[in-house]
Amino acid sequence: MTPIRFDFDQELVAVCAQTVARAIANGGIGSHRLRPPVTKASNAYFKFRKIGDLSFAEYGYGSTVRVRESLPAGYVHLRIVLDGQCQWSAFGKKNTLDAGASVVSPFHTDVQVTYSADCRVLIVEIPESFMLETAREFGYIISSDRLAFLDDSFVFPDVGPMRNLISDLSGQDRSALSDDRVVFYYSRLLGHEILRSYGKDLCKSSAVPMSYHPYIEQIRDHVLENVAQNLSINELAKLCRISLKSLYNLFERELGMTPSSYIRRLKLERVYSELRSDLNTRNVTEIALKYGFSNLSRFSVYYREHIGELPSDTLRRFSH
Template identity: 45%
Template sequence: MTFSLSRFDQEFMDVSGFEISNFLKNKSFADHRLIQRSKGCPNASSLRYKAFGPLQIAEYTSGNATEVRIPSLDHAYHLQIVLSGDGVCAFDGHSLPMQAGDSIMMTPGTEYTLGYSSDCIQLSVRIPLEFLHQSAREFGYFTAGGPIRFLPRSVNVLNGGPIRHLLRDILEFDCTESSERAQLYYAKLLCNGILQSHESGICLNDRVNPSEHRHIAQIRNYVLDHLTEDIGIGDLVELCRISRKSLYNLFDKETGQTPSTYIRQLKLETIYTELSGDDRNIRNVTEVALKYGFTNLGRFSAQYREHIGELPSETLRRQSH
């Protein structure tokens, strides 16, 4: 199966690589610096560009050996795919060679250097940070604050995997004949496919049963956005614009819990994700507990063991080994 951006909004043919670079900068696609490493034809570059719901998609080639330096992605992830030719991606002390079909997920806050051969065709999908996080939550993933960090390894998306057919459909999608709702749906499915195929430090939540009720979903997203804050019942009442009694009745019916228990479990799940992740800067359980508002450490340990099934110190100890 081959990939090609066959339905697009704008196309540039036989232009310089710097014209394409400036176009993408003006679209806020990514801040970057383009360096041409070979002296070929000065106007051998091409670009196809498409806006798809919250996503931006660019398929481009420079016609020359090229290096792209990205100081730091700003509030967005990039799914970077080599369609033909070869390249290399360097970041955080890693250097990943990439061939046709290989893809990586580029994370906000990291500096990247991308190198491409003169015959290389690249496909890049820009995904807003908040949209990826929101999609992850809707599909049952827990994040531990900050950007989701993907592991430094490439994944071949042309040979198979959960995003192969979905990405092809998006590239062939006629946005003029579809609703924004349909584009949003496909974009969320792509995010879920990426989370399945590209390894990261987040995990699926299998302890809290998700509710389809709009107020529960609204509260869940609000709590996950304010995990380190002290969230009161009044905050939830104001958020949903319902009475305190209606709020308690809703939680009892939908979750079998009180709002406070629900909030605490979301925080405990997030702490579990953080303690069992690969962050080597975590010194002890106490600093993580205090970060999420658990000031009584004895009670915190008991609540954690009751919900997670082990002590927080055991989770951290297992991660360190």
């Protein structure tokens, strides 16, 4: 595949495999336990860069090695095979990644990986909390506080926004990324591209109006973090430290609706997401009550107006 630019903060060259495994652990990328036999040849290398919330690690073991990898809790790992081949297995499923392949690794679990002698890998590590915030900012409705990603590998694009963003973040001189706001903006865009390409069971809403007013964003985050609670309008006004009249005027000007309607729509989006993706959902009543809809007939009316079908129809369509 076409090389990705990499301007590193740390570089180890012509070192042994054990040194690379220690560097990966020291960089917070995870734990690599080498399985015997392990050569003592000094053919391995490691590059590392941390910028903002993201970490980039490129490495190669320089010989065929078997590794038991423990991925760190609370992080998303995008793995891109730059050269050679690696075979990895998790949850009883085996996957062969050739040069140019990419996959998002499972969360905080052990994976068995066999690297070919010429294998080179780039890891992009992003906090899961950052990815959750990105999902909400870009209008994705998720049914829990855990993101899910596709198990299959995909060819990493030779052109396009994801490659450009990784190159900009990992390859530019630090002076070009001295502004934290620029780094944050690039990181958000990269997170969105990862969600678009590898995300699983993500529902993007076009029915809830978006606004980038800081008070609206603050309220949206608060509602989504407490979406199963009964939230009052007074609570939202206190959150923004404005009067009720100012809050209503803000919603009318920015979104063309009342705060109550906005809360209800976000709750309905979460209900829709859960009905279509949560295997533990048994009936509509259970999920309606969970999100504070005690009047079931009114809930069905609201749901049909917003989603375009009855909640029972959604549950039936996506039942497994």
